Each structure stands twice: as structure tokens, then as C-alpha cells.
Amino acid sequence: xxxxxxxxxxxxxxxxxxxxxxxxxxxxxxxxxxxxxxxxxxxxxxxxxxxxxxxxxxxxxxxxxxxxxxxxxxxxxxxxxxxxxxxxxxxxxxxxxxxxxxxxxxxxxxxxxxxxxxxxxxxxxxxxxxxxxxxxxxxxxxxxxxxxxxxxxxxxxxxxxxxxxxxxxxxxxxxxxxxxxxxxxxxxxxxxxxxxxxxxxxxxxxxxxxxxxxxxxxxxxxxxxxxxxxxxxxxxxxxxxxxxxxxxxxxxxxxxxxxxxxxxxxxxxxxxxxxxxxxxxxxxxxxxxxxxxxxxxxxxxxxxxxxxxxxxxxxxxxxxxxxxxxxxxxxxxxxxxxxxxxxxxxxxxxxxxxxxxxx
Numbered sequence: 271x272x273x274x275x276x277x278x279x280x281x282x283x284x285x286x287x288x289x290x291x292x293x294x295x296x297x298x299x300x301x302x303x304x305x306x307x308x309x310x311x312x313x314x315x316x317x318x319x320x321x322x323x324x325x326x327x328x329x330x331x332x333x334x335x336x337x338x339x340x341x342x343x344x345x346x347x348x349x350x351x352x353x354x355x356x357x358x359x360x361x362x363x364x365x366x367x368x369x370x371x372x373x374x375x376x377x378x379x380x381x382x383x384x385x386x387x388x389x390x391x392x393x394x395x396x397x398x399x400x401x402x403x404x405x406x407x408x409x410x411x412x413x414x415x416x417x418x419x420x421x422x423x424x425x426x427x428x429x430x431x432x433x434x435x436x437x438x439x440x441x442x443x444x445x446x447x448x449x450x451x452x453x454x455x456x457x458x459x460x461x462x463x464x465x466x467x468x469x470x471x472x473x474x475x476x477x478x479x480x481x482x483x484x485x486x487x488x489x490x491x492x493x494x495x496x497x498x499x500x501x502x503x504x505x506x507x508x509x510x511x512x513x514x515x516x517x518x519x520x521x522x523x524x525x526x527x528x529x530x531x532x533x534x535x536x537x538x539x540x541x542x543x544x545x546x547x548x549x550x551x552x553x554x555x556x557x558x559x560x561x562x563x564x565x566x567x568x569x570x571x572x573x574x575x576x577x578x579x580x581x582x583x584x585x586x587x588x589x590x591x592x593x594x595x596x597x598x599x600x601x602x603x604x605x606x607x608x609x610x611x612x613x614x615x616x617x618x619x620x621x622x623x624x625x626x627x628x629x
Contacts, residue, residue, distance in 0.1 A: 274303065275304055276302055276303065276304050276305065276349060276586060277305045277306075277307060277346050277347060277348040277349065278293060278304070278306055278307070278351070278585075279306075279307045279308075279309055279342070279343070279346070279348045279350065279351045279352075280307070280308055280309070280317075280321065280352055280353070281308075281310070281327070281351065281352065281353035281354075281358060282309075282310060282311075282353045282354050282355035282358050283308055283315075283317035283320075283354055284315055284316065285315075285316050285317070286354055286563070287316060287317055287320050288568055288571075289354070289563060289578070290306055290308065290317065290321055292571060293306055293582065294306065295578070296576070296578040296579040296582040296583075297582065300579070300582055300583060300590075302582070302586065302588075304582075305322045305323065306321045306323075307322065307323045307324075307325055307342075307346055307348065308320060308323070308325070309325045309327050309342065310324070310326060310327070311327055311328060311329045313326055313612075313613065314612045314613045315612065316612060318612060319613075320610075323346075325342055325346075327339060327342070330357055330358040330361040330362075331357075335361060336361075336368045339351075340368070340371060340372075343372060343375060343377060344375070349376070349377060349586070350377065350379075350380075350582075350585055351372055351377050351378070351379050352379070352540075352562070352563070354562050355562075356390075356391065356560065356562070359381065359387060359390075359562060362379065363379075363381055363382075363384050363387040364384050364388055364391075369381065378539075378540075378581075378584075378585055379539075380539050380540025380541065380562075381538075381539065381542075381561050381562075382536040382539075386399065386535070386537070386559075387561060390559045390561045392433060393431070393432075393433050393434075393435075393474045393558070394412060394433055397409075397410035397474075400532075402535075403531050403532070403534075403535040404531065405528045405531050405532060405555075405556055406528070406553065406554065406555040407555055407557065408429075408476040408477050408478075409476065410474050410476050411475055412470065412471050412473065412474060412475075413430070413453035413456070413457060413470035413472075413473030413474065413475055414468050414470040414471050416449060416450065416453070419449075419475060419477070426445065426446045426478075427444070427445055427446075427478035428444055428446060428449050428475055428476065428478060429441070429443055429475070429476045429477075429478050430442045430443075430444060430449065430452040430453055430456050430473060430474075430475050431456065431473070431474060432456065432460055432472060432473060432474075433460075433471070433472045433473060433474045434460075434461075434463075435460075436512075437511065437512030439512070440456035440457075440459055440473060442455065442456060443478060449475060453470055453473050453475065456473045457469040457470045457473050460472040460473065476557070479547035479555050479557065480547070480549045480550070481548045482505055482547065482548055483545065483547055484505050484520065484525070484545070484546050484548055484554075485503070485504050485506060485514055485517065485543065485544070485546075485564065485569070486502065486503045486522070486525045486529065486543075486544045486546050487500070487503075487541055487542070487544075487566070487567055487570060487575075487577070488500075488501060488532060488538065488541070489502075489538075489540065489577060489580070490533045491539065491584065492539050492581060492584045492585065493584055495538055496533060496534050496537055496538060497533070497534070498526070498529055498530045498533045498534075499595065500541075500575070500577070500580070500595035501522040501526050501529045502522060502567075502570035502575050503519070503520050503522040503524075503525050503570075504517040504518060504519045504520060504566060504569040504570060505517060505520050506566075508604075510605075513565035513566075514565055514566040514569065515604065515605050516602070517569040517602070517603065518600065518601065518602045519569060519570055519573040519597055519601045520599055521599050524548055524552050524553075524554050525548075527554075528546065528554050528555075528556060529544070532544065532556070532559070541562075541567070542559060542560065542561045543560040543562065543566060543567065544556060544558070544559050544560075545559075545560075563577075568603065568605070569601075569603045570597050572601065573597040573599075573601040573603070574593075574596055574597035574598050575594065575597040576593075580594045580595070
């Protein structure tokens, strides 16, 4: 192995300790002495003490967040900075110039363009952007614009959820006769927003798509954003807390066309997690995009795919074969629960430690 350790930073890993393990495995495979720094705002999170080093950052909403991220990067000089938190991604790519500042320092920051990052966070805008690039997606309207939905019959099924939500927040699946009530109930739990007059504006309604739901990972090069380099798919068998809990890997073929269009339009670098439906005729439609490692990636990794290896090989210029984007179809995997000690001798924890994790 090389003498000087190479460094990557993983932010807001939360409960996803497997990401840390798989990046460590990538270092070992490529013969690199690697160092993984976990950056969290909660010192007692599951991931905070699991890396080689722990660095505490302010919450992404704190005015000092950007300055502290840049200070950390200037000190440890990582080659990769990634986060598994939707709201932190908005802060990095849209609400500040942090992502570009990191890239100017030679740090790889996977993701999509700023315009698509905004779309990923706004389900109404995302539907419009997908339509613009000819990717099938369900008709999406605000909860205050239900008159724009056609064929709202008593027996038809509709999906109601938060427009700016994460992990299926505000979600309800109802028949046409119950849409109004579901919108009102979902609107009660939308977070406050200064420029909003009607809380129903932050709820979206879509017809429920026919067929089965799939999670699809779309991958592009870190060095050449846009062209598609990998597509991984699994059919969702069970959900828990808005995340795939059990799934079976499937042939990615039916999802390639839509994946390629999204990757090019979004100027994708690295991996994003996309929720799609596949109907009986084999037609895919997109219902959601998460521009990060999603909770469904482990199902394809355990079946043979290896995106952490792909990232590290590109970042450090070490050639690998195409095996990283191959996996076995028909592999069923299920998540299970583990618990680890994250602090000792603590009489109390900070307010941030009691916040609900979105990762």
C-alpha cells in the first residue's frame, strides 16, 4: 500500500454504516491506505464514531456551516465529499457556492446540476423537468389545484405527499373521493415556508401509476458528467419508514432509456437514486429522484455492483474492469437492525441529537 493515506469525507451518514465499510473495502481492493472522515452535526449518531476520524459540523441551516465545511476541507484535503442528506445537498449545491468552491479545490462532489437539484427537492418542478426531457412521469398538481387533475373518479387511486418532503413525508394513497381530505391532512404537517399563503401549495397529488415500483440507481462518471455508465434496478418488496426494506434485483434493461435521458439532462456525476414504476407493457415512468446514495443501493451492492470502488478508482486514477457495474438478477435481500454504542459517560446530549434523522 502507499504510505500517505488518501482521504474522503462522508457527511450525514446517519445510519448508513455500510457506506463507510464499502469505501474501506474499495481502498483495500485498490491497494490504497485510505482515511474516511465522517462529518456529522450529532456526535452520538450511529455513524459519527464509525469513521477513521470524526469531525463535527454545524447543521446545514447554520450560517457557519459553509465556512466550517471549507475549513475542514482545507485542513484534511479530501478528494471526495459526499452526503446522504437531501437537505444538506440543497445547501451544498443551491443555497451557497460550497459545492463549486470544493470543486475549485480539487474535491469531487457527486450530484446533479443546481437546476436539477432544485427540481429533486420540489416534486412539482421535477415532474415538469421530466416532461421537458421526454421522460414519462405522472401528472402532478398542487393540492390547491385539484381541478387540474382529470378523471378523478371515485374508484381511481391517487398519491398525496409533501411537495418538498423527504422519505415519503405526508404520504397517503387514497381513492378519488378521499383526495380532498387527504390533501388537507397532509397540509397540516408541511413545514412552514415564508412565501407560502396556502399550505396546500406544498402538497402534491398524482394518479397512482400502474404496475410495480422499482428503485433504480443511475450512475455517470465523476470525470465526465452526463454519459450513462451504470444502471442498477431492484423491485421493492417491502417498505419501512419511507425506505426500501426488502427488495429483489432485476434486469436494468427496461429502465435504461429513461436513465440515460435523466443523466444527460441533469449533468449527472456519480450516483442518484430514482423511483420508477414499470407497467405490464414494460413502460417505465419516474415518480421521484434522490440525488445521492439512497436506501436501496445496498440491494444491488450485495448482488455484485460496486459504486464505491468505481468512485475511488476514478478519483485516484486506478483502472478497474467493468465488473463494478455488473450484478446478479434475482437476489433477494432484507435489512435488519443493529445497535452500537456511540458515546459513554454522557449525562445529556445536545438538542441536535434529538432531531429526527433524514438519512
